[in-house]
Amino acid sequence: MVSVAILGAAGGIGQPLSLLMKLNAHVTKLNLYDIVNVPGVASDISHVATNSEVQSFLGASKLAEAVSGIDLAIIPAGVPRKPGMTRDDLFKINAGIVKGLIEAIAENSPRAFICIISNPVNSTVPIAAEVLKKRGIYDPKRLFGVTTLDVVRASRFVRDIRPNVDAATLRIPVVGGHSGNTIVPLLSLASTPLDLSNAEVAELTKRIQFGGDEVVKAKDGAGSATLSMAYAGARFADSLIRAIKGEVVVEPTFIALAADSQGAEQYRQIGAGDLEFFAVPVELGPQGVARIAPLNGDISSDERQAIAVAAEALATNISTGVEFVNTPPQ
Numbered sequence: 001m002v003s004v005a006i007l008g009a010a011g012g013i014g015q016p017l018s019l020l021m022k023l024n025a026h027v028t029k030l031n032l033y034d035i036v037n038v039p040g041v042a043s044d045i046s047h048v049a050t051n052s053e054v055q056s057f058l059g060a061s062k063l064a065e066a067v068s069g070i071d072l073a074i075i076p077a078g079v080p081r082k083p084g085m086t087r088d089d090l091f092k093i094n095a096g097i098v099k100g101l102i103e104a105i106a107e108n109s110p111r112a113f114i115c116i117i118s119n120p121v122n123s124t125v126p127i128a129a130e131v132l133k134k135r136g137i138y139d140p141k142r143l144f145g146v147t148t149l150d151v152v153r154a155s156r157f158v159r160d161i162r163p164n165v166d167a168a169t170l171r172i173p174v175v176g177g178h179s180g181n182t183i184v185p186l187l188s189l190a191s192t193p194l195d196l197s198n199a200e201v202a203e204l205t206k207r208i209q210f211g212g213d214e215v216v217k218a219k220d221g222a223g224s225a226t227l228s229m230a231y232a233g234a235r236f237a238d239s240l241i242r243a244i245k246g247e248v249v250v251e252p253t254f255i256a257l258a259a260d261s262q263g264a265e266q267y268r269q270i271g272a273g274d275l276e277f278f279a280v281p282v283e284l285g286p287q288g289v290a291r292i293a294p295l296n297g298d299i300s301s302d303e304r305q306a307i308a309v310a311a312e313a314l315a316t317n318i319s320t321g322v323e324f325v326n327t328p329p330q
Helices: 014-022 038-046 060-066 087-108 121-135 148-161 198-209 211-219 227-244 257-272 301-326
Strands: 002-007 027-034 053-058 072-075 113-116 143-145 174-176 183-185 249-256 277-285 288-292
Touching (some): 002 014, 014 027, 014 038, 014 227, 027 038, 053 060, 072 227, 087 113, 113 121, 113 227, 121 143, 121 249, 148 174, 148 183, 148 211, 148 227, 174 301, 183 198, 183 301, 198 211, 227 249, 227 277, 249 257, 257 277, 257 301, 277 301
Parallel strands (some): 027 053, 072 113, 113 143
Antiparallel strands (some): 143 249, 249 277, 277 288
């Protein structure tokens, strides 16, 4: 039995994510929370012929109930990115939303696994960590920034130029963070060796890093990457649920490297340095992070340089999140 709460369930990501989680056979209870429109979403999804029970929770007064007794919280809440809007612009709005949701989880389900989709992930995950630290219940093994969309895009975009590659099974490690040049695809370590020219590597890297902009532009003001993000979020949640039940699953995620200090050492040596958080491939287990999975091979000099660029930006993103909690804006 797995009880899941989706916080922000009526939004562009939340609705398809809620549907995908309703289809997950491991989920027995699905709590859908939002500040608008969620009763209709829950009613609609409740008609899907799977065995999980769906319940809606509308408004801040119902938040505590929505997150009581849950095993897993998935947070896509917040405003979407619009044309010309950076993830830093999003921070000013989404930071407070995430902080309030984490406080409610800490109060009502302190041992829940928490998966954060709300952007900017590079800062919202540190916000969550600081809130949990203040409550004395922080466990770095149970807090995740969902970066699965970056590896999903990496696999799909390679398929776009190499039609013989199976995008569903291709695995490309993506490390660093979850915005722009903090996203570092390690194409040299793809599970299937790729014969890519330097120009193709450069083009693919840029497209993977800025794939979200591609969608924002195509939607022309009507939203950001919602359907693909919902798919990626559901994939990560399913992997985590299967791991909780004893299956060995490896997924990328933005975590505190303290979750596995020994496994983190390889990533610190290639450029993560003393960063508190970094996106890495993680072997998931019943307690969350079982270990940080090692990279199988040497990265290229260009990839090492890209990690150095990412690390510099990440240091600022992380400190922004930490400072938001410890020195809140006046």
